[in-house]
Amino acid sequence: MxxxxxxxxxxxxxxxxxxxxxxxxxxxxxxxxxxxxxxxxxxxxxxxxxxxxxxxxxxxxxxxxxxxxxxxxxxxxxxSQPQQWRRQLAAGHAPVQDRYVVEYRRTATARGYETSVIPGLFQTADYARHLLMQNASLMRSPRDTEAAVQSRMRRQEVLYEPGKLFRVLIWEAALYAHVGTVETMTGQLDRLVGLIGMSTVELGIVPLRAAMPLTPKHGFWIFDEQRVIVETINTELQYDAADDLALYLRVWDQLAAASVTALQAQRLIGRVRASLGAI
Incomplete structure (x- = not known):
């Protein structure tokens, strides 16, 4: 049972x-x-x-x-029972990515926080390709990598739609997580810098040495302050209860208060980019 x-x-x-x-x-x-x-x-x-x-x-x-x-x-x-990735990925990654395209298109404001990876909304095709290949190997799911990459890129079209706002926080550690080649990481970090200043994007980096009011926690996304999605290794959890939303919003606000934005974020990303040759 x-x-x-x-x-x-x-x-x-x-x-x-x-x-x-x-x-x-x-x-x-x-x-x-x-x-x-x-x-x-x-x-x-x-x-x-x-x-x-x-x-x-x-x-x-x-x-x-x-x-x-x-x-x-x-x-x-x-x-709020978990939706197992094993079942969701039975037909490959592309159907899951297509579902996210719909999710983001119907969302006006999203708040995100990631601790170990650059969010899919901001990924380059090369970075996404490496991640999707890794995950397909881990989950032993069908390898429809190129179709999934194309769908993930379609998701990013929402970044250019008027009236949208994506308020995203990334823990600095995620910038150091080496995905693919040095060229892959260089392109990905350059992509992040290019997002700074967009009218639809508010990008914040939570520095490793920031005086944080709480521990880094896990990643999560809040859509229109109506539902929260949390991804773990094997499941996806969704919450829409008022008390759960209030809790995640408090966590996001506290992490945002510890983050750096605009020029400070650009400089921090630049320091990480300069260190790539030492990886």
């Missing part, structure tokens, strides 16, 4: 408990709700995932409006 199934079953058991505490059988409870008895049965068994409105009606029907917050928190737990 997968984790999402077990979590849904646990939520269903909690719903059944509330119904039983109200002293009603499933048929009578369904009648009170104005639902089909089969829906009550599916929700209690975990065969169907409830909507937030379903949970609100359930709590009210059970006379337990006080537990609605708990039920909604359980539902958020279901919705």
């Amino acid at each position: 997968t984790e999402p199934d077990s979590s849904r079953i646990a939520l269903g058991a909690r719903l059944a408990e509330l119904r039983a505490e109200a002293g009603m059988n499933g048929r009578d409870f369904a009648a009170r709700l104005g639902w089909q008895a089969s829906k009550v049965s599916r929700l209690q068994s975990g065969q169907q995932k409830p909507s937030p409105d379903d949970l609100k009606q359930w709590a009210t029907a059970a006379g337990r409006d006080d537990v609605l917050g708990e039920l909604l928190a359980r539902l958020r737990g279901l919705e």
Whole structure:
């Protein structure tokens, strides 16, 4: 049994408990709700995932409006279950990149933070190619590298669309992570410098020696302050609960306060570029 199934079953058991505490059988409870008895049965068994409105009606029907917050928190737990990369990459990297193209096109403002890699939105084709080849080897997924690179480059078209804003922070360590050849890294760092000053981009570098209010943490992206996406080695996590959004926004703001921008960022990137010959 997968984790999402077990979590849904646990939520269903909690719903059944509330119904039983109200002293009603499933048929009578369904009648009170104005639902089909089969829906009550599916929700209690975990065969169907409830909507937030379903949970609100359930709590009210059970006379337990006080537990609605708990039920909604359980539902958020279901919705934030990881999407395994192994499954997403079954058809290769290009479909995943295509999905990101759609994600960025429908986003007006994005805040990003990366700790170990230059964001895909800012990558050169050569840098992206090396990363995608590495990942295909690691995940043992189909090697559709060139199609995936082309899709990743299409994603970058949003950088030139009016009304967009991409506020991106990169931990300085990511600039030193050697991907491909020296020429690959030189081109990539030059690309970053070229982004500074664009009307749609706010690039900040968090220096290694910055007095940070918290540890570097993991990378994450916040889209229109409505959802957060976190990528790990084997999964992608998505959150849209208000408390999760507030937490990630606080983290981003604190990291931004420790970052350097504009000319300072350009100089820092220049120092990293000058050190490439010593790698």
